[in-house]
Amino acid sequence: xxxxxxxxxxxxxxxxxxxxxxxxxxxxxxxxxxxxxxxxxxxxxxxxxxxxxxxxxxxxxxxxxxxxxxxxxxxxxxxxxxxxxxxxxxxxxxxxxxxxxxxxxxxxxxxxxx
Amino acid sequence: xxxxxxxxxxxxxxxxxxxxxxxxxxxxxxxxxxxxxxxxxxxxxxxxxxxxxxxxxxxxxxxxxxxxxxxxxxxxxxxxxxxxxxxxxxxxxxxxxxxxxxxxxxxxxxx
Numbered sequence: 001x002x003x004x005x006x007x008x009x010x011x012x013x014x015x016x017x018x019x020x021x022x023x024x025x026x027x028x029x030x031x032x033x034x035x036x037x038x039x040x041x042x043x044x045x046x047x048x049x050x051x052x053x054x055x056x057x058x059x060x061x062x063x064x065x066x067x068x069x070x071x072x073x074x075x076x077x078x079x080x081x082x083x084x085x086x087x088x089x090x091x092x093x094x095x096x097x098x099x100x101x102x103x104x105x106x107x108x109x110x111x112x113x114x
Numbered sequence: 115x116x117x118x119x120x121x122x123x124x125x126x127x128x129x130x131x132x133x134x135x136x137x138x139x140x141x142x143x144x145x146x147x148x149x150x151x152x153x154x155x156x157x158x159x160x161x162x163x164x165x166x167x168x169x170x171x172x173x174x175x176x177x178x179x180x181x182x183x184x185x186x187x188x189x190x191x192x193x194x195x196x197x198x199x200x201x202x203x204x205x206x207x208x209x210x211x212x213x214x215x216x217x218x219x220x221x222x223x224x225x
């Protein structure tokens with residue numbers, strides 16, 4: 001089944017403890033992206049990647065890192081999480097990143113930083 | 115800068131009634147507009163999109179949207195709502211690689 005898989009679905013951690021949220025897609029998509037969703041703010045883009053080894057900042061990149069060493073994986077790294085990074089995170093992918101290429105979303109990762 | 119406004123945070127409609135969800139956008143050029151739906155515990159699913167041409171676009175699940183340049187609007191409509199349409203709906207503007215989302219409208223459907 002074609003899908004975007006995020007892990008874990010739920011994560012509770014403490015301030016300053018490094019964590020990684022994984023994202024994997026099995027559709028051979030070139031483009032991948034991370035969003036965070038907060039009440040009253042909608043979805044905001046954190047980082048995106050047009051291809052392997054090519055990443056770029058979105059609207060809210062501060063406090064996050066990403067890497068794209070392989071086409072299928074796009075992990076989101078929080079080196080030193082803070083409570084303001086408590087949020088619902090979504091990974092998305094599309095074949096090309098073009099407008100004729102719809103985004104496929106994962107089911108989300110709910111992160112709580114205490 | 116591009117932006118999207120969804121003025122209704124929460125809407126309740128009866129099953130079988132018609133639905134219209136409002137979306138206003140700001141974009142420097144010809145806009146690329148999208149509507150997504152998010153069911154509880156799920157990711158977002160594309161309902162429909164507008165790039166150019168016919169200003170009335172049809173999507174999945176019986177939804178349609180009309181682009182009105184003079185009003186900077188892209189409202190989503192459905193003639194008859196089903197209980198399974200209860201979800202959160204997001205309007206978005208921009209290119210697929212750089213989307214700006216609205217804050218969402220939560221739809222509740224009463225039986």
